[in-house]
Amino acid sequence: MAEAEQIEVQINRHPAGLVVRPVGDVDLSRSPSFRGELKKVLDEGPGRLVIDLSSVPYMDSSGVATLVECLQIARRGSIPLVLCAMQTKVRSVFEIARLDSVFTISESVETALEA
Numbered sequence: 157m158a159e160a161e162q163i164e165v166q167i168n169r170h171p172a173g174l175v176v177r178p179v180g181d182v183d184l185s186r187s188p189s190f191r192g193e194l195k196k197v198l199d200e201g202p203g204r205l206v207i208d209l210s211s212v213p214y215m216d217s218s219g220v221a222t223l224v225e226c227l228q229i230a231r232r233g234s235i236p237l238v239l240c241a242m243q244t245k246v247r248s249v250f251e252i253a254r255l256d257s258v259f260t261i262s263e264s265v266e267t268a269l270e271a
Contacts, residue, residue, distance in 0.1 A: 161185045165193040172269040173204025173236075179211040182219030190219065194226045198233065205230055206268040210241035215249055227259060236260070240268035 163186040164179040176197055182190055197205065207223070209215075223239070230237040240262040242250070250256045262268035 160188050163189045163193070165190065167193075167197065170269055173206055174200070174202040175206045175208055175265055175269070177208040177211060181214040182212055182222070183214065183216045184218045187216075187218040187222045191222045191225065194222065195229070198226065198229050198235065201233060202235060204236045204238070204269065206238050206240055206262075206265060208241050208265050208268075209239060209243065209246055212246055213243055215246045220249060220253065220255065223259070224255070236271070238262050238268040238271050240265055 163182065166177040166179065168175040168177070174197055176194065178190055178193075180186065194207075205226075207226075212219075227237050238260045239250075241264055242261065247256070247261075250259065250261070260271055262271055
């Protein structure tokens with residue numbers, strides 16, 4: 157079993173909401189760390205949560221499950237959640253799973269903050 161690894165997560169506050177930017181692969185070893193960071197952010201009750209995936213070259217099913225769980229928590233708290241700046245491989249995972257119709261996905265952080 158792979159040992160859990162910490163994932164670097166950058167958080168930027170904007171008047172329109174919080175931007176969370178994970179850096180690196182979001183896989184089985186890093187998803188628990190990412191999940192913990194997202195829960196902390198959601199506990200703050202941001203007006204909007206933008207997850208900037210521009211620095212995530214790869215995401216496996218555990219990473220996708222983490223984002224689905226985050227979306228469910230955000231919806232319960234009436235917090236708009238927008239994914240943005242997906243790299244091609246990550247976007248294709250969402251399209252294959254048909255999650256591109258479940259999540260709000262923007263091309264950039266700027267458009268995600270306006271969405």
